[in-house]
Amino acid sequence: MTRWNTLLAFTLLSSSVMAEQTVTLQDGKQVRLKDDFTWEYISTSTEQIPTNTEQATKKFEAIPVVQQAMKGTTIAVGNDKPSLQLSKSGLDVLIGASTYEDGQLILPVSVTNQSTQSVVLVTLTFAVYSPTGELLHEGSFDTWQSIKRLADTYLRPQTSAKGKDLIVDVGQYPEYRIEVDIESVVTR
Incomplete structure (x- = not known):
C-alpha cells in the first residue's frame, strides 16, 4: 500500500x-x-x-548613425592660413595653406594622433573644383604610413607628424573649392 x-x-x-x-x-x-x-x-x-x-527581436533605442560627408572649403592660393581641419577616430588632419607651382596645386598635410592607439596608416579622399564648380580632380591617397612591422615608425598617441602633401595637377585659378575626408585610420 x-x-x-x-x-x-x-x-x-x-x-x-x-x-x-x-x-x-x-x-x-x-x-x-x-x-x-x-x-x-x-x-x-x-x-x-x-x-x-x-x-529579443525588438529594436532598441539608439542614436542614429550619421554618414560622414566630405568637408569642404574654398581656398585662395597663397593665403597663409591653414585650409581645413578634419577629425576621425581620435586622429586630427590639418590641411595647410595652399601653393601653386609648375601646374600643381600643393596642400601640405599634417596628422596628430589624439587617440590611445598607435596609428599605422591614414588614407584621405579628396575632390578639387574650379571656382565655377567644375570637378578638376578627385581621388584618394595615403597621407601617412608607417613602415610595415617596424613599431618605431608608428604614430604614437599624443604625437604629430608631417603627412604626404596633397598634390594635384590642375589648371591655375586664384582659388579652388576642395573637399577632403579621412577615408580610413588603421591602428595597432
Whole structure:
C-alpha cells in the first residue's frame, strides 16, 4: 500500500508541476509559466507587454548613425592660413595653406594622433573644383604610413607628424573649392 501511495503522490506532484502557473514578480507584473519551459507576461491593461522572444527581436533605442560627408572649403592660393581641419577616430588632419607651382596645386598635410592607439596608416579622399564648380580632380591617397612591422615608425598617441602633401595637377585659378575626408585610420 505504501508503494501505491508513493506512486499516487508522485503523479499528483508531477501533474501540478507540469501545469501552467502564474507568478507575480516583485514589480507587480504577472508571468505565466508554461509546460514547455517558456513564459509570457499576462497583460493586466490595454498595453501589450512583449514576451521574451519579442523582446529579443525588438529594436532598441539608439542614436542614429550619421554618414560622414566630405568637408569642404574654398581656398585662395597663397593665403597663409591653414585650409581645413578634419577629425576621425581620435586622429586630427590639418590641411595647410595652399601653393601653386609648375601646374600643381600643393596642400601640405599634417596628422596628430589624439587617440590611445598607435596609428599605422591614414588614407584621405579628396575632390578639387574650379571656382565655377567644375570637378578638376578627385581621388584618394595615403597621407601617412608607417613602415610595415617596424613599431618605431608608428604614430604614437599624443604625437604629430608631417603627412604626404596633397598634390594635384590642375589648371591655375586664384582659388579652388576642395573637399577632403579621412577615408580610413588603421591602428595597432
